[in-house]
Every structure is written in C-alpha cells, then in structure tokens.
Amino acid sequence: MPIIDMKKVYLLGHRQEREKIFNLLHGMGTVELVDVKSGEGWKEFQELLKPEQPPEDISKVDSKRSDIRFCLDFFQRHFPVRKSMIEQFTGSRLDLTGEQFNNYIKTLEQVEEIHRACREAEENLVRIRNEETQSQNLIEDLKPWVSLDLPLEEVEEGSWTMMDLFIVPIEQYSALQENLIETVSEHCLDEVFSDGENVYFFFSALAEKKQVIDELFRGKAVTRASFPDVSGTPSDILDSLNEKLEELRQERSAVLNEVEKLLVHRPMLMACYDYMDNEHAKHQAVASLAGTDNSFLLEGWAPVPVMDDLETTVSEKTETAILTSRDPEPDEDVPVLLHNKGPADPYEVVTRLYSTPKKHELDPTPFMAPFFFLFFGICLSDAGYGIMLGLLAFYLYRKLTLGQSGRQLLKLLMLGGISAFAFGILLGGYFGDLIELPPLLFDPLEEPMTMLIAALGIGLFQVYFGMGLQAYRNMKGGKPMDALYDQGFWFLFLNGLILLVVGIIPPIGLWMTIAGAAGLVLTQGRSQHSVILKFFSGLLSLYNVTQYLSDVLSYSRLFALGLASVVIGMVVNSVGELAAGSIIGYVVLVIILIGGHFFNMIISTLSSYVHTSRLQYLEFFNKFFEGGGRSFQPFRVKNNYVDIVESEES
C-alpha cells in the first residue's frame, strides 16, 4: 500500500487541557492540522463556536525568538562556524541528548542577559567602526599636507589677510600661477605637495583681493581643503590619529574578546531557539481552532496506521478530550503520504522530486524502482566505479545524520553502485580497461549495435509498461473501453509497425498495423461532436506515433552514457600510461589513475542519476502519472539547529 489512507479526525476537549493536548500532538507529530473554519461544517457550527485567536503571549514568544536569532547571527558574523562540503548539502546540526536539551531550556532566562551583552557589543562595534572610518578619511585628507609646518588652526582669515589651503588639478596649475601674477601681484603661493593629479598649495594674499581671487579660483577648478575640527600641524595630527586607530583596534579586540566569552552559550542558544520556534508554531496553530467558552474543537488529518496509537494516547493522557474520526469525503483535499517498503523505499526521493501523487492515484515508485536500478547501472556500467560508489555511499550513510530524503538518496546510490558493479561485469568495464577481463555478455565497444538495440528494447518495454499501467488505471476507474481505445489500439498499431519495419512475418505486421490504425482513427476523435471532426481528429492522432518514436529513441542515451563512462576511464588509463617508465613516472601514473578515476566516477554518477531520472519523468511517468497531490505535513517538532539523539548510555 504505497499511498497511506488518511482519516479526518476531530478532537473536542476542555479549554484547560488545550495546551497539554497541543504538546501531546506536537510531540507525536502524526496529525496535520486543518483550519476548522475552512471545513464544510463550519457554516452550521458558526452560531455555536467562535474562532480562536492565538494566545496573547505569542508576541512575547516571537520577540524572544528573534532575540535569540539576533545573538546567533551576531556570533555567526564574528565567529562563523564554517560548514564542510558535505554539511552544505546535509545541513549541520548540533547533536544533543534529550537531557542536555532540557537542561539548556531550563536556563532560558539567561537569554535576556546574553542578548543585552550582544546588543551592547554590537553597538560598540558599530561605534568603533564609525570612528575608524572617520579617522581613516581624515588621514587620507591630511596625508598630502604632511610637509606643511604650520598648525592648522592658524590657517584662518584675518581682517587684513586671507590665507587657506587649496587643491588644484595639475593641468590647471601653471595657468593659475600665471593668472595670479597678472591679477594679484602681492600674494604668497607655496606648493606643499603634488601627486600627479592635483597640486596642494598654501595661499595667502590681502583680504581686499578676496573676490577677484575667488573668481579666478572658481575658473580653474580650485577647491578649498578645510579641516575645521583639528588643531596642530598636519604631521602631529596624523600621529595622534594613528594612535587613535591603534586604540580603536585594541578596543575592538577587547569587545570581541568579551563576545568570545559568550560563545560558550552558543549551544544553549541553539537549543532555546528551536524550543521557542516550536512554541511559536504551537501558539500559531491555535488560530486554526474554534471553541466555546469552555471547550475547543480541533480538526485534522491522520494516517490510518497511527489512528490506534493516537486514540489510546489521547484517551490515556487526557481527561476531557474526545477523538472522533471519519473517512474522507470524495471531493476532499486529502494530503498524501508515501510509504514504500523494502528496496523501493529509496526511490521515493525520485518521485517526490517530480511530484507527489494525487490521493487516489497509483504511487509510481514501486513500478519505477526496478527500471531506475537497471538504468543507473547501465549508464555507469563499470564494476570498479560501482564498488567505489557503493562503499562511498555506505560510508556517508553510516557517518552522517540525515533527514529522510538524504538517507533515501544515499541508499539509492548504494543500490546504484551494486547495479553498476553487475553491469560492469556483464559488459566488461573495470575502471575503464585497467583490468582486462572478458565481459560475461558482450563488449559494447565491439558490438555497438547490439548495445544500442538492447537499450532501445528496454526503453520500448518501459514505454509499454507505462501504457499498461494507464490501461489498468482506466479499467479500475470504470472505463475499460478507454483502455482498449487509448492503449490497446496503440499497442496493436505500434507492434504492427515494428514487425513491418523489422521484416519478420510482414503480412501479420501489416494487418496489425492496419487494424490498429483503423481503431485509432475511429476512436481517438470520440470527444468531438460532429462526424467530420471525429474523423479528422482520429486521423490526426496517428501523428502521435512520432511521440512514441522519440520516446523510445530517447533511451539510446543509456548506450551513449554507458559507453562514455567506460571510454573516459580508458582515456584516464592511456594518459597515465604515457607517464609510466621511470620511478617518478610511476608516481605520476598512480596520481593520474586515482584522481582521474575518482573524477570520472563522480561525473558519471551525476549524469547517470540525472539522465535516469529524466527517463522516468518524461518517458515513463507521462504515460500514466499525473501528480500534483499535496504532501502530508504533520504538526510536529521542527528543529533548525539541534538534533535530539538518543543518549549514549541507553
């Protein structure tokens, strides 16, 4: 039973026990909550029940959660925990025992203090950063003036003289000098510094000439350099600024040291975050309830296999709650939970990537699994790579703690390794041609046409199998004639064509083709109204033969990819061979062999996986599988940072 049946459950309880029941359901994680107000019966209940609001303290929970988040993000910014390559795919969690987790939760009130410390540190760091930028900017501005031996506060306008510091683009400088000599005879221009772009100069003149000078300066794009808040000579100021920068650096490392001391709380914060996040989810779920002054009503979906457990738990652990359930109505939006046993289980990951089946639909997983197993092996088809892949996947499976999908994917790769090993022996691939053993079946390099025909044959079989499944669905759905029209006639027609083309018993092939085609022309237009339209849509449907043709030809990729992985292995071997000869050569040979074969195994595994998936999705699933179901999402504990593991003693 790959798709689990669901029951609609209703739970009626006393308000005082609401929190207890919520914790119970949340801990069990087997019920998907449904908003009572969205149900059919709500109109009738509306007079009796009023919708529940989330408890008032939800905003408190929310702000506490974001406080913890702030601290964790703050730690991550300054003392990042880097994820390894594998963890980037699997996510890295902290393993805690239930006891450790509870101990951490008990220290929840510490959060406030840590949060305050983090905030303070953050503010300090921001202030330090700002002061640093200010000082650095000032240093940049002052640098050109370092040889000016004049305290800056003395550069000011007097009543008789003007003086100031100016910057002029270098190409204007000589013109400026000439103009000054012409218009303002009494002046002092002292070049302080020139950097190839600008000339920095000190200038003073009589105050009465100020207007003329300003105008002249404007014309030459001269800008004034002003340093309002500092005093002393530029070099003195620079020294003190550098000192200040050093102080700021020390201050920052002092702040960071303080933060580093807080890092011991990181695991506690992670645990508390997950705790608060789950609390928040529970608070929010209240909004889907309805109730009276003293009672509340909860609605949801539960898988049939857990119903007994659910009923006993509710009746044992609570005093007032009543649980009732019913089968789903035909038009209800039932969530779908897949459950495949044994070797088909890992292939659920392939189905889920495409789509969750609808509630009454056939779960394609068990039908697709053997094909996936075979095709993956044919694409990789190397005994050496098969062993390597199997062992690698097994090692990762043992070493990593993963979610359901991750575990299924690794199991799928283990099975893929076994399949590749088998096909490697059958077709004679051992790390390319590193070990030259004769193939048990035949060598695809020697007999490419045999291999190609075999690939197309397997493909044709899968296409027929998909059509058969659709025929089965039609018959089960009470439409046996559709099975005959849409699948039966095609089956007849296609087989007739094949016999005709291959040239075995042509008369039978011919008659099968004609009968099939006639059947299709007569039936494929049956949804049209007028006779003429019926005939033409029937005739047009024969064009679909190209669809079947391209579906089957698509399986030729099995041959191409299988050959590719083996031949690239051979390329690695012959490149290595070039190096062999001296001692260093043999070292290089070993490096090339290990690196090259590992690389090829990874690349070939990747393309085997994706191309095999593609064959299932486009060539197989489209024959019988619709998808588009909603997957079952139970109300349960969800953790972002920690995994609760069994304690080691038990």
Place this chain on the structure above:
Amino acid sequence: MEGIEIAMLGVALAVGLAGSGSAIGIGIVGQSACGLISEDPDKFGQTLLLQALPGTQGIYGLLAGFLIMQDIGIVGEELVELTVWQGYAFLMAALPIAIAGFSSGIYQGRVLASSINLIAKRPEEMGKGIVYAVMVETYAVFALLATILMLFGIDL
C-alpha cells in the same frame, strides 16, 4: 592533405568546439555563482555541483576525439594509412558532437545560471533546476550517439 590530417581536423573540432561550449557554459554559471556566494558562502557546495554540469559536453567531445585517435592509431601502436575519403569520413563523424556540444554547453550554462537564482531563494528545489539543465544536455548526448555510430560505421 592526406587522410590522416583530415581525420585529425575532426579530432580538433570535436575536442575544441565541444570544450569551448563547456568552457563558456561553466563560465556563465560561475559568474552567477559568485554573486550568490557573496551573500551566502555556505551554498558553495551546491553551486559547484551546478557549475560542473555543463562540463559534460567537453567530456563528450574528448571522448569522440579519443575514439577517433584510437581508430587512426595516434593513441596506440602505429598510424593507420588513411585514404582522403576515409579522412573525410572521420571529420564528418566528429561534426555532430562538435556542433551540438558547443551550443548545448552554452545554453545549459544559461539555464544553470538561472538555477543559481533558484537555489538562492529556494535551496530545496535544486533538483528541479538540474532537471531543466539536463533537458538541454539531451541533444549533446544524441549528437555523441550519432558521432559514435558514424565512427563505428567507418570501414578501415
């Protein structure tokens, strides 16, 4: 030209053009990936996987080139004497993977650059991004198939 040189041109085209397609494709994905990594360095592993995908066209090209080199004896014992017509046959056989490898590498790279945007927002949907990219690669696989079948059909 002798036959052998014409066949060598085939090798050069298969390896060079299909490799260029891969190089461009990988380059496009790499540019997008750098943008994502600047925001979220932890996605490096995922983006690297996506970036590796357009590399297959180059590998197919190399594979086709290697098969020709083996046939004409550049790799292996000794050179095979080829007529001019046999040389042309090898050149023609190299063309499918050279042409389709070049274009599908580039377009696969474009699809994957969009997949990088996809995993920036929804990292759990990486699989679907890969499936879209594989649609493009299909035609490189078929071209490789045509090349291989043509090569097996050449009489020496």
